[in-house]
Ligand SMILES: [Zn+2]
């Protein structure tokens with residue numbers, strides 16, 4: 653994990669230098685917070701997480717850093733339904749797809765090689781060079797099915813990633 657952190661910091665350093673952007677401690681603190689967690693997060697989560705770590709940053713700064721981290725490929729952006737955009741770390745993190753609870757927006761991940769078989773088969777069949785895919789399943793999380801209510805509905809501090 654520490655190796656990964658060093659590598660992602662180096663990638664960000666290179667990117668900032670290349671684009672003549674300042675190497676602010678905030679940008680590196682945000683990167684660190686993202687690589688310290690396994691959750692899929694939104695801007696509000698990141699804002700609160702940075703506040704918890706005693707960094708008082710504006711939402712504009714958070715948005716700005718997210719744009720740069722997206723540009724250098726250190727995070728990926730997801731649009732799960734109509735809710736606000738979600739992000740997750742992406743360096744050295746296995747490819748996967750998602751299941752999202754309709755109510756509490758909890759996110760589960762799965763990885764199935766058959767998805768790739770379909771992707772390459774369709775690419776060949778339709779002579780289409782596929783660069784990436786986006787596959788989300790929506791439904792009811794286990795707690796919702798069993799108890800009729802999601803734990804996150806009344807407590808937004810419960811992480812968005814259900815484990
Ligand atoms: Zn749920």
Ligand SMILES: [Zn+2]
Pocket residue numbers: 692740748749750761
């Ligand atoms: Zn994910």
